[in-house]
Amino acid sequence: MSPTLQQLLLLLLLLTLLASTALSHLPSSSVTTTTSLSIYDWQSARATYYAASDPRDAVGGACGYGDLVKAGYGMATVGLSEPLFERGQICGACFVLRCVDDMRWCIPGTSIIVTATNFCAPNYGFTADGGGHCNPPNKHLVLPIEAFEKIAIWKAGNMPVQYRRIKCRKEGGIRFTIDGSNIFISVLITNVAGVGDIVSVKIKGSRTGWLPMGRNWGQNWHVSADLKNQPLSFEVTSSDGLTVTSYNVAPKAWNFGQTFEGKQFP
Structure with missing residues (x-):
């Protein structure tokens, strides 16, 4: 017996629904999207x-x-x-x-x-x-x-x-040059590998938690805190979202004007 027109229409509808369901479950990599200009383009x-x-x-x-x-x-x-x-x-x-x-x-x-x-x-x-x-x-x-x-x-x-x-290639670790006076701490951050630019910095003494530092200018960062006679640790985050933590970089007896070397970005 030949299928009726109504049966053919129902079959066509069913096939359409199945195809739609299958496409909706394709992996995201199969979808073409437009992205912003890469920083690595000329x-x-x-x-x-x-x-x-x-x-x-x-x-x-x-x-x-x-x-x-x-x-x-x-x-x-x-x-x-x-x-x-x-x-x-x-x-x-x-x-x-x-x-x-x-x-x-x-x-x-x-x-x-x-x-x-x-x-x-x-x-x-x-x-x-x-x-x-x-x-x-x-x-x-x-x-x-x-x-x-x-x-x-x-x-x-x-x-x-x-x-x-x-990406920047640097020898050795990130360098932290400490300046300031009394309870004002200013830190110049240099020799940064990876993408090279820094978006946030935190500092920690042995008697404090992690303290966010503000950008003073360029790559000079500052915080108002009494951190003397405490070993200092730094948490540095670059613009690509990577974070490097350097524990106890500066010893307890650090002084203003000194430079210390921590870990490095890959």
């Missing part, structure tokens, strides 16, 4: 350089690292314009730069790895496309001439480049 910017005519040019900076050579960064550093600097959050991040588009001045096949240590302030006396290189919305990088000449001839001036965020 992006376009422009770069200039400064000549260190005075040794003091290598000291200071908006990230608070002080003497860049003593802090371990040397001349492989970069100052970033406002759209890239993120109000100091980016301090310590590492980038690879390459010269592009202008083959008159680029050194072919070269690139350089630099660490964000400074801020390139805008100059509103000029327009963004008329001399105000670091004015918003420009993505601009300023390098020491020693770094710039690794990828381009110095006569190039304001060069088109590409940059890409990469």
Whole structure:
């Protein structure tokens, strides 16, 4: 006996429901989604350089690292314009730069790895496309001439480049330089591997719990607490969500001005 039209319609409805149920239980990896731009993608910017005519040019900076050579960064550093600097959050991040588009001045096949240590302030006396290189919305990088000449001839001036965020490779552990006075503790955090930039810090004495520290400026963090005559531990969290805890990094007899080394990010 041939099936009736009603039976065929019921069979078709049943098959449709079964197919819908099966698709709803597919693993999430089978679904294509749109994600934001990866920090590891190449992006376009422009770069200039400064000549260190005075040794003091290598000291200071908006990230608070002080003497860049003593802090371990040397001349492989970069100052970033406002759209890239993120109000100091980016301090310590590492980038690879390459010269592009202008083959008159680029050194072919070269690139350089630099660490964000400074801020390139805008100059509103000029327009963004008329001399105000670091004015918003420009993505601009300023390098020491020693770094710039690794990828381009110095006569190039304001060069088109590409940059890409990469993980930092550092020797040894995270360094904690303790400053302040009495019950005000300021800690400069340097030599951070992994993504390089820090989003939160906690400090702990032997007689206290974990105390959140506030960002003072750059990678200087502070807390008001009496932590003298206590060994100090630190909990550091980077922008990718990883946390490293270094217990009893500073001994009981620590003093202001000293630097101590803790654990390191992978």
